[in-house]
Amino acid sequence: MPTPLHSLSPAGPAHCCIWDPHRVFFFTPSKKETNEMERCCCGLMTPEKQAVPLQSVDVQVDVKDHVATVVSTLLYQNKEEKPIEAVFVFPMSSEAAVCHFSAKVGQTLIVAEVKEKKQAREEYDDALSSGQQAFLLEESDQSPDIFSMSVGSLPPGESASIRLEYVTELDVQADDALRFCLPAVLNPRYQPAGTEGSSVKVTSVPSSLVPYDLTFSAQMESLRPVSKVESSCTMEPVNYLNENQTKASVKLAAGHKFDRDVELLIYYSDSHQPSAVVEAAQGSAKRGSLMGDPALMLSLYPEFPKDIMSSVSSSGEFVFLLDRSGSMDCNMSNMGTSVSRIASARDTLLLLLKSLPMGCFFNIYSFGSTFEQIFPESVKYSQKTMEEALKKVENMKANLGGTEILAPLKRIYSQACIPNQPRQLFVFTDGEVGNTKEVTNLVKSNAAAHRCFSFGIGEGASTALINGLAKEGGGHAQFISGNDRMQPKVIQSLRFAMQPAVVDISVNWDLPKGVSATVLSPPLTSIFQGQRSLLYVQLTGKSKKEAEGCVTVKYSLAGHPTENKLNFSLQPVEDTGLTVHRLAARSLIRSLEQEKEDTSHKKVDAAKKKVIDLSVQSGVSSSFTAFIAVNKTSGEAIQGPLLRRNVPLPMMMSCSMPMPKSCGRLKSRMRLCAPMQMGAVCNAFDCDDMMADECMAEESSMPAKPKPQRDPLLELVCLQKASGCWELEPELAKTLSQTSQDLQDKQPSMANKEVWATIVALVWLHGLKADAKDEWELLVMKAATWLRSQNAAGLSECVEAANALLGCSVQKDALGL
Known part of the structure; x- marks a missing residue:
């Protein structure tokens, strides 16, 4: 279960930070200022000030081919003299399907149920009011990659073991690795003025002060050998569990620090093979429902004709949108050798501009609280325009304040498309955006006119935003963190953008008589050479054990009709833990949630009801439901008011700089920002209101840092x-x-x-x-x-x-x- 948060504060209590266009400074406020900050920023809790009830986190990952089942066990203990309520806000992949939540108190196991969110919250509050223990797990209303866990009425001296389980697909990387990420960093999301704020509150401390431990292990199994496993963290050597190396395990080495995500890259031999898995229905579920029928997961790897792929298109309008908010000045990770996000993005833009074909058109936009564009409109690619763009890219800094991405997107979409030049949009951001749904809806409404390729830079980039941009824009998403080089991943996406657009996609089924298929995934709108496409399908009807089915994906590529076929057995696989059903439910839930966003008010309630019914039926969380568990066997009611204890997340420390002594005047001028979304510590990066003119002037006299030697x-x-x-x-x-x-x-x-x-x-x-x-x-x-x-x-x-x-x-x- 994840841990760090990206907000700023140096080691030690009650420090705050302020932002100017080039530096992040820290100062130690007075006691009065400290109290004001805590009221404003929802309280920075550190181990020195109060006990942290979360003692340890144990994560076990079971990977089968390209799907991971993740079980996190969190041990809570109240070491105080009064009962407490522990609240833990943490990141999770937006692609995850949370399917189990339970608590064990003593010998009593309390398994949570999925209920409509308002009802679950009311039951939780009622339980606490009556002195009962209660446990609540809910997805953020604003973003599906943020969860909140509340452990209520934990008496003095008592422990509770919380079990959380989810399933998720693994993304395919540029080098064919499958990527699993246990997110640790939760960056404060910038909330543009006038948009709905988040109710989620987050507490963070320097990673050295986080008192709870993390243990992590992973087991992999596939029909193909596991050729190697790499990680962003120090792992023990891979342990192969059989001779043909189709089973292996790894675990985190001792001494892991809570300063970055835990990332695994799993390499299988000959991994680009289409596959199909039919999973048996849930025995207790009603026939005809999603859980009561077999579910099929198709993994497709379309192969395009070589003569078409051997040529690279020289046409296209390539639009690059670069995040220049303050947080882009942060390093890619806490590891000392990593470069800043903005520096990596600049180098990547250089490579992209040099790789563009003659005859195309291009433009570069950058954004923060405001946005800029290099050319009034896209220009033809030439030596002159390339040099002009490169000069401006070289001077780009993370000095535009907040993260308001809507305005530049609207400007881009307001520009007429150039005839016979397909528009390809590349978005580079660290994803610290609070209005995720509004952004992805805008991209979706313009999907017919372009393809969108998105890049999440640095740890903590919102998976909901990055995946959402690519999904709704018919493109491809990439995540770059730690010591990853951004360039190979971006060039892979450029190659995708240069591929002819696949159009007229259809999926046709050849099934035995009496068997029908209902596709639960969104329609295929984009297909790329060598990239996996997943489809989830509900199979209705009966078939013989030896029966087979066939699926044919047809499409047109550069004017040539093309098709790919896959034959598969209809014999259901038993004892799979309903992984396929839950991923299918997650896929359908996300589609229905999007439908709610797009439809008129008359249809909103119906769409919401579908989501709630499906979430309750499948046991998979949604934005309208929550997991609720109440311990009704706890005996005497717990007496006295509860002390709220916010479990802290470790923060990234890679942007901190000492504040110049001469900036004392700035303390008195400093105005604390309005309460940030998620209640994070005052977010220096995106508080563009806090620009410091005095420090800017004084900083200009400081000696310039030597320019690093380029590769x-x-x-x-x-x-x-x-x-x-x-x-x-x-x-x-x-x-x-x-x-x-x-x-x-x-x-x-x-x-x-x-x-x-x-x-x-x-x-x-x-x-x-x-x-x-x-x-x-x-x-x-x-x-x-x-x-x-x-x-x-x-x-x-x-x-x-x-x-x-x-x-x-x-x-x-x-x-x-």
């Missing part, structure tokens, strides 16, 4: 021209660790300077940077296209000379020549 690969990318070629210049020689004289002396006599420089650059990339091929592949294709257009003589001699110069052995054919 040689990115230096080489910087030197490439929009056409795809390189020029023979001293900077190229320096980047390749050569002298200008050596570069000139080795040039074959029949080759011109640009051809020679381009060949050398390509040989260097293929020979010395092969491990970064995912990053440079598109710009190399552009360079090869330019070389072919020159009809230059002596290419073989140039390749041979470049190999001799660089100590490589790259073949001419490998360069695409």
